[in-house]
Amino acid sequence: MYVPDLFAGKTALVTGGRSGIGYGIAEALLKLGARVCICARKPEPLAAAAAALAKHGTCVARPCDIRNSEEVEALADLIQTEFGRLDILVNNAGGQFPGLARQLTDKGWNAVINTNLNGTFYVSRIMAERFFIPQQEGNIVNIIVNMLRGFPGMAHTGAARAGVENLTKSLAQEWARYHVRVNSVAPGTIISSGLETYAEPVKALLDRMKQDNLMQRHGTVEEVANAVLFLASPLASYTSGTTLYVDGMDHLHGNRMRMVDMFRK
Numbered sequence: 001m002y003v004p005d006l007f008a009g010k011t012a013l014v015t016g017g018r019s020g021i022g023y024g025i026a027e028a029l030l031k032l033g034a035r036v037c038i039c040a041r042k043p044e045p046l047a048a049a050a051a052a053l054a055k056h057g058t059c060v061a062r063p064c065d066i067r068n069s070e071e072v073e074a075l076a077d078l079i080q081t082e083f084g085r086l087d088i089l090v091n092n093a094g095g096q097f098p099g100l101a102r103q104l105t106d107k108g109w110n111a112v113i114n115t116n117l118n119g120t121f122y123v124s125r126i127m128a129e130r131f132f133i134p135q136q137e138g139n140i141v142n143i144i145v146n147m148l149r150g151f152p153g154m155a156h157t158g159a160a161r162a163g164v165e166n167l168t169k170s171l172a173q174e175w176a177r178y179h180v181r182v183n184s185v186a187p188g189t190i191i192s193s194g195l196e197t198y199a200e201p202v203k204a205l206l207d208r209m210k211q212d213n214l215m216q217r218h219g220t221v222e223e224v225a226n227a228v229l230f231l232a233s234p235l236a237s238y239t240s241g242t243t244l245y246v247d248g249m250d251h252l253h254g255n256r257m258r259m260v261d262m263f264r265k
């Protein structure tokens, strides 16, 4: 539905682009003409993903833990060397594990906050300083999660993603003077590699959540990628500081306590 050269001449970084939603976003950007850099922690699957993506266009990859700002600086060095500029940053890397709040250890809580909130901030600040602000142009799309009514059973990620949603509003206002737009996409439950990381009780729960959904289904990677393409494109040129929910209305409807009930059984 988008013109084939929508992102011709543009460069994009997709964090967590080796799998699932991030891979789908990288593939969609490449198909519309962008040159793409992906990063993730695990080198082998990252290299395999970059090789597969390269059939659609120019794709480079570098291992990087977004929680480590020195590794993020090295990623910026690669983008500078390979492309000389960056136009689009998709902060997709992230994740969490299910658990009741009272069972979360300091280490577990910090692992999720450091990944989803701190990592997203480090990448945004470093890419803005290195590229967007000097260029006086840039575009950030953060992948968060539907947590509008809280996230019981995953309180750590609910708090971290709410932090990113608010960061979206702050950065959008602070960086408007540099012509940088900042938006978020909040997926509901999306059929992707991410869901495979969950063990059986959660998988059964996901089926029940599908029945709760007013559209009676989970979302697809393509539906998330399409929202990112819109926000990253000039079609959204007057839109910044917003969050677009791609969740079949789960932010409005459905039982948010199902995961907690699962742990109590």
Ligand SMILES: CCC/C=C/C(=O)SCCNC(=O)CCNC(=O)[C@H](O)C(C)(C)COP(=O)([O-])OP(=O)([O-])OC[C@H]1O[C@@H](n2cnc3c(N)ncnc32)[C@H](O)[C@@H]1OP(=O)([O-])[O-]
Binding pocket: 094, 095, 096, 097, 098, 099, 105, 107, 108, 109, 111, 112, 115, 145, 188, 189, 194, 195, 197
């Ligand atoms: C409804 C669906 C909506 C959303 C869907 C998606 O997002 S799909 C996308 C889904 N995709 C993803 O989520 C992928 C990315 N996710 C991840 O990499 C991890 O979940 C991470 C974010 C915790 C980072 O972890 P890391 O690399 O920093 O390191 P680490 O592994 O060493 O853990 C550190 C500490 O965290 C704790 N802890 C961890 N796991 C569990 C558990 N299962 N149980 C209990 N606790 C757990 C534990 O305290 C551990 O320390 P310990 O006790 O071992 O010394």
Ligand SMILES: NC(=O)C1=CN([C@@H]2O[C@H](COP(=O)(O)OP(=O)(O)OC[C@H]3O[C@@H](n4cnc5c(N)ncnc54)[C@H](OP(=O)(O)O)[C@@H]3O)[C@@H](O)[C@H]2O)C=CC1
Binding pocket: 015, 016, 017, 018, 019, 020, 021, 022, 039, 040, 041, 042, 043, 064, 065, 066, 067, 092, 093, 094, 095, 096, 115, 119, 143, 144, 145, 146, 186, 187, 188, 189, 190, 191, 192, 193, 194, 195, 197
């Ligand atoms: N699938 C779903 O239903 C939903 C997913 N989301 C969010 O969408 C995003 C993508 O999820 P999805 O594709 O499904 O799941 P995946 O688990 O497939 O993707 C997570 C990606 O992030 C990378 N990653 C994780 N931690 C780090 C880190 N510290 N530094 C760099 N890269 C990291 C992983 O690679 P590696 O392990 O090699 O580092 C992986 O490529 C995540 O933020 C997820 O929470 C939100 C709502 C719903």
